[in-house]
Amino acid sequence: MDRRVRVFALFLIVCFVLLFLQLGNVQVRQSKALSRSPYAGRTGGDPFAGDRGEILSSDGVVLAKSTPSNGLYPYQRVYPQGSLFADITGYVNVVDANVTTGLEAEYGNPLGTTSSSQYLLVHQYPSHGLKGVLTSRSGTDSITTTVSYKLQRVAQQALGSDRGAVVALDPQNGNILAMYANPSYDPNRLAAHDPAAVNKYFASLNPNSGTGALANGVTYQTHPPGSTFKIVTSSAIYDTMPSLAARTYPYESSTSLPNTTQVLHNFDNEKCGGSLLVAFVVSCDTTYGEIGLALGPKNLAGEAGRFGFNQVPPIDLPPSEVSASNFPKASTFSPNDPFLAYSAIGQGNVQESALQDALVAGAIADGGTMMTPHLLSHVIDDQGNIVASYHPHRWLQATSPATAAAVRTMMLGVVADPNGTGSGIGFPPSLHVAGKTGTAQASVNGVCTDNWFVAIAPAGPGQTPKVAVAAFVPYQPGLSCASTGAASAGPVVRQVLDAALGYGG
Numbered sequence: 001m002d003r004r005v006r007v008f009a010l011f012l013i014v015c016f017v018l019l020f021l022q023l024g025n026v027q028v029r030q031s032k033a034l035s036r037s038p039y040a041g042r043t044g045g046d047p048f049a050g051d052r053g054e055i056l057s058s059d060g061v062v063l064a065k066s067t068p069s070n071g072l073y074p075y076q077r078v079y080p081q082g083s084l085f086a087d088i089t090g091y092v093n094v095v096d097a098n099v100t101t102g103l104e105a106e107y108g109n110p111l112g113t114t115s116s117s118q119y120l121l122v123h124q125y126p127s128h129g130l131k132g133v134l135t136s137r138s139g140t141d142s143i144t145t146t147v148s149y150k151l152q153r154v155a156q157q158a159l160g161s162d163r164g165a166v167v168a169l170d171p172q173n174g175n176i177l178a179m180y181a182n183p184s185y186d187p188n189r190l191a192a193h194d195p196a197a198v199n200k201y202f203a204s205l206n207p208n209s210g211t212g213a214l215a216n217g218v219t220y221q222t223h224p225p226g227s228t229f230k231i232v233t234s235s236a237i238y239d240t241m242p243s244l245a246a247r248t249y250p251y252e253s254s255t256s257l258p259n260t261t262q263v264l265h266n267f268d269n270e271k272c273g274g275s276l277l278v279a280f281v282v283s284c285d286t287t288y289g290e291i292g293l294a295l296g297p298k299n300l301a302g303e304a305g306r307f308g309f310n311q312v313p314p315i316d317l318p319p320s321e322v323s324a325s326n327f328p329k330a331s332t333f334s335p336n337d338p339f340l341a342y343s344a345i346g347q348g349n350v351q352e353s354a355l356q357d358a359l360v361a362g363a364i365a366d367g368g369t370m371m372t373p374h375l376l377s378h379v380i381d382d383q384g385n386i387v388a389s390y391h392p393h394r395w396l397q398a399t400s401p402a403t404a405a406a407v408r409t410m411m412l413g414v415v416a417d418p419n420g421t422g423s424g425i426g427f428p429p430s431l432h433v434a435g436k437t438g439t440a441q442a443s444v445n446g447v448c449t450d451n452w453f454v455a456i457a458p459a460g461p462g463q464t465p466k467v468a469v470a471a472f473v474p475y476q477p478g479l480s481c482a483s484t485g486a487a488s489a490g491p492v493v494r495q496v497l498d499a500a501l502g503y504g505g
Contacts, residue, residue: 051075053111053142055089055103058177058377061149064089064104064187066140072193077104079191081149083184084156087216088147088375090321091187095195096202101214103143103375105318110141110379110388141387144377146175151499155180158495162488164473165217165354168496171362171456171468173392174371176315177500181217181354219315219322222351223472226440227283227421228452229346231360231407234280236295236303238403244291245406249273255286257338264289264341267439281413281420283437285345292344297333300344307360307398308370314395315355315373325356347440357454358470361436363398364407365456365465370396408434408459415455422453425490431501432460435493437486448475451488457497467500469493 052075055064063085069076077092079085090102100108155166155178165181189201206212215221237244251273254263264286266272272284279287292300304310304327312324328349333340342348355373363370372395379388399407411434414420415427421437438452451473456465471492473479479488 050112051140052077052092053140053380053382055111056142056144057085057149057152058144058146059149063145063149069193076193077191079187082188083186084152084180085147086184086187086213087181087218088145088179089187090318091190093190093198095193095198101321102317103145106316107143107376107379110143112140140382142380142382144380145375146170146177146377146390147179147375148177151178151496152180154178154499155492155496158471158492159473162473162479163476164471164489164492165221166469166471166492166496167218167354167358168467168469168500169358169362169373171365171371171465174362174373174395175377175392176373176375177467178496179218179355179375181221183213183217185213216317216321218354219313219317220353222323222325222353222356223450223474224348224350224440225346225352225357226438226450226452227285227288227346228357228360228436228438228454228470229344229350229352230280230283230288231364231411231436231454232304232307232309233288233291233295233300233344234276234407234410235307235364235399235403236299237276237291238406239303239399240299241295244294245276248275249279249284249287249290252286255289255341257289257341258293258336259334260338262338277410277413280410281417283414283421283439288345289341292340292342293336295344297328297330297337297340300340301327301330301333303399306396307363308356308396309352313353313355313359313373316375322355323353325352326350346438354470354472357438357452357472358468359395360398361454361456361470362468363396364404364411364434365459365468366404367401368397368399368404369394370398408456411436411456412459422455422486422490425453425486425494427455427457427494427497431497432458432463433497434459434465435490437490450474453486453489453493455493455497457501467497469496469500471496 052066054062057063062080064079066075067078073094079089088102090100090104092104093099151168159166159182163182168178169176185205190198192198205214207214211221251271253269253271254265256263266285272279272282273287309325309327312322315322328343339348343350359370359373372393374390376390378386381387414422415433415435417423422435427433433455435453435455440450454470456468459465471489473488
């Protein structure tokens with residue numbers, strides 16, 4: 001009798017083991033294949049055609065939601081803010097091979113209809129305890145972002161009709177507070193259930209150009225950063241050759257370059273020189289060209305790498321929507337290479353995204369630490385419970401606190417010094433803005449200018465900067481061919497920074 005009980009108990013144990021193995025096989029290993037099966041219901045586990053959770057701004061505005069539909073599919077994905085958040089939310093296109101972009105793709109599993117047990121197993125987010133694991137619950141989760149609707153509107157209005165990009169982040173935790181670029185697009189038209197209309201609109205966006213509305217202007221597109229790169233070059237001085245900070249540099253309008261008959265001119269042939277602080281405040285190209293040559297390719301390229309160049313920023317968007325900024329490898333330069341002078345002032349082969357420029361400024365704001373940029377704040381289940389939250393963490397240690405403090409002081413002079421290139425932008429003195437202009441002669445055969453401005457605030461002595469903002473405004477019809485970063489990008493940064501810190505009404 002005892003033997004039969006033991007055999008039966010062993011049989012039950014084996015059955016339970018097999019049952020759990022099959023559950024894991026169906027829910028995890030085969031989940032994607034089963035959801036795409038022609039025998040699967042379109043309203044069940046299909047995350048594209050079925051119901052999906054909402055995407056919300058940090059201040060509670062709905063950025064994406066699903067509504068019942070009598071059309072081709074039972075639910076229609078809707079983006080109430082239109083083009084305002086297109087680069088962030090992305091879109092769900094159910095009529096073209098289930099294409100998703102942006103946060104819709106990055107967080108497609110929690111947003112799509114799913115069971116809580118499968119979601120917890122696959123993503124290993126914090127559960128509600130044992131009950132949460134064992135209870136079968138069907139529903140959709142929503143995500144709250146770090147982006148403020150109010151600040152995003154200010155960013156859009158600041159750019160107006162100009163092409164360009166602007167991004168604001170919290171340098172202490174990496175929260176993206178605003179992220180907008182022109183041109184943009186209407187994700188509603190790409191989520192429609194009319195295949196012909198969707199394809200026509202998609203083709204109108206010049207999708208293969210790499211510079212159209214579908215190519216994220218903040219995270220994907222890169223451009224020569226001009227003199228905003230002098231933040232990195234200045235950091236390289238303090239980190240690798242501090243003796244260069246004590247030199248007095250020639251007062252000149254141009255400087256000869258080695259191994260060539262060419263000379264490097266200052267913007268508009270202005271004369272400048274003197275101390276490093278003065279050269280930075282007035283953005284003296286001749287001084288920084290000479291500094292680049294003195295630093296050498298190994299020091300300058302190494303510093304750029306520590307600030308994240310040649311690495312893809314780990315923001316929570318699909319990898320295809322984010323680009324690495326570029327600084328040439330040290331091995332590409334020959335001894336006394338004249339092109340190193342141009343690289344030191346952010347021209348030549350140097351390319352940077354608006355996100356990267358904001359991260360550079362953010363590292364200076366946070367004592368040399370570059371936090372991981374991110375858009376997710378937390379995940380909410382259909383019962384209103386927070387089931388996962390983002391935990392800020394460091395991406396890179398770009399430089400030392402001492403170097404960051406020294407460069408921050410120089411950036412304060414750009415705005416506060418009457419001779420500084422950012423002095424006329426109009427920041428309230430009480431805001432204690434530290435900034436850097438960038439004017440890259442990169443457009444229209446190298447004659448016209450692409451314009452940048454980056455800033456952190458409040459950045460006075462003893463203050464902790466809460467916001468870092470970067471704006472890029474390229475040359476375009478309607479702008480002066482000889483515009484500057486202060487004139488074109490400065491006002492964009494001022495409006496976003498003022499709004500982020502409660503200034504300007």
